[in-house]
Amino acid sequence: MQHIPDAMTGVTLPGNSTVEFREYPVPVPGHGQVLIAMKASSICGSDIRAIYREHLGKGPEGYQNVIAGHEPCGQVVRVGPGCKRFHEGDRAVIYHISGCGVCDECKHGYMISCRSEHRAAYGWQRDGGHAAFLLAEENTLVKLPDSLTYVDGALCACGYGTAYEALRRMQVSGQDKLLVTGLGPVGLAAAQLGRALGATEVIGTDISSSRRALAVDLGLVDHALPADDATLDAIMDLTGGWGCEASIDCSGAASARLLALQGTRDWGRCAYVGEGGEVTFEVSKYLIHKQITLYGSWVTSLKHLEELVERLDRWGIHPDVTCTERLPLREAAEAYRIAADGQTGKVAIVFE
Numbered sequence: 001m002q003h004i005p006d007a008m009t010g011v012t013l014p015g016n017s018t019v020e021f022r023e024y025p026v027p028v029p030g031h032g033q034v035l036i037a038m039k040a041s042s043i044c045g046s047d048i049r050a051i052y053r054e055h056l057g058k059g060p061e062g063y064q065n066v067i068a069g070h071e072p073c074g075q076v077v078r079v080g081p082g083c084k085r086f087h088e089g090d091r092a093v094i095y096h097i098s099g100c101g102v103c104d105e106c107k108h109g110y111m112i113s114c115r116s117e118h119r120a121a122y123g124w125q126r127d128g129g130h131a132a133f134l135l136a137e138e139n140t141l142v143k144l145p146d147s148l149t150y151v152d153g154a155l156c157a158c159g160y161g162t163a164y165e166a167l168r169r170m171q172v173s174g175q176d177k178l179l180v181t182g183l184g185p186v187g188l189a190a191a192q193l194g195r196a197l198g199a200t201e202v203i204g205t206d207i208s209s210s211r212r213a214l215a216v217d218l219g220l221v222d223h224a225l226p227a228d229d230a231t232l233d234a235i236m237d238l239t240g241g242w243g244c245e246a247s248i249d250c251s252g253a254a255s256a257r258l259l260a261l262q263g264t265r266d267w268g269r270c271a272y273v274g275e276g277g278e279v280t281f282e283v284s285k286y287l288i289h290k291q292i293t294l295y296g297s298w299v300t301s302l303k304h305l306e307e308l309v310e311r312l313d314r315w316g317i318h319p320d321v322t323c324t325e326r327l328p329l330r331e332a333a334e335a336y337r338i339a340a341d342g343q344t345g346k347v348a349i350v351f352e
């Protein structure tokens with residue numbers, strides 16, 4: 001049995017673009033719970049948007065001054081009474097929301113959409129992954145296949161899961177060219193997974209030249225276009241004047257949301273996963289007359305997270321190629337500064 005210390009340091013986010021280190025007792029798992037030794041705990045755009053700069057979130061995005069980090073991945077080191085599947089030594093991704101377990105959404109695995117007062121997301125309303133240990137409900141764990149790294153797993157917990165869910169809902173396949181607006185971490189995920197699902201051409205757009213360069217260097221997109229007044233014409237040129245059969249906005253920016261719709265072929269599908277803000281567009285011109293199906297998609301389900309890691313194993317691809325910054329917990333302030341700057345690939349806090 002691995003020795004477990006009594007105390008640990010955890011990172012909280014006071015909401016003024018700083019991080020705070022606090023000391024906590026290492027939790028003891030109760031009934032149906034496990035203790036996870038954290039191996040990787042990545043930073044999500046939502047952490048920056050709704051917590052780090054200021055505490056903007058309400059309801060499911062309300063931050064309760066807990067240990068931050070909602071993309072945790074690690075190894076089970078203690079198992080509480082009543083656990084049924086996981087054992088010490090198992091590698092696990094944590095689906096980042098613990099739901100009530102008995103509502104319709106929870107029963108379908110969409111604990112993200114649980115509206116019960118018992119719902120709590122790791123890193124938002126209950127302690128998350130920015131500490132050496134995490135107390136998790138066994139029913140939020142997904143086994144990490146041996147072929148995947150802990151960073152792979154962390155990236156699946158929110159970002160890759162979000163991209164996968166939207167692509168899956170749009171049924172992206174070899175019939176499609178795929179347009180990805182916003183090449184931040186979720187956009188890179190959409191590009192990589194879209195290609196794995198068969199998209200024959202992937203076109204990405206972003207305002208950041210460094211993010212476009214990264215997407216090209218990683219081989220995740222066929223074309224990375226600067227987001228400006230000429231982008232739509234360039235997309236049309238690359239698609240024989242049709243546009244892409246499927247598109248996904250991963251930026252949350254109004255102009256990129258509109259571009260995603262404009263760049264979608266007639267009868268195509270468009271998904272919005274980038275959070276926050278608003279969008280205004282001519283509904284007849286860009287949605288109705290083009291016969292477009294528009295999806296809103298929020299995170300993923302427990303079942304689809306499990307499916308995602310299985311597919312990654314089958315496809316032999318690694319989300320961790322998009323993780324360009326890996327820092328130890330003691331450098332969490334720098335990790336958040338880099339993530340907030342928005343010029344790099346994924347940022348992760350790694351342990352050991």
Ligand SMILES: [Zn+2]
Nearest residue numbers: 044046158159
């Ligand atoms: Zn997230």
Ligand SMILES: [Zn+2]
Nearest residue numbers: 100103106114
């Ligand atoms: Zn529920």
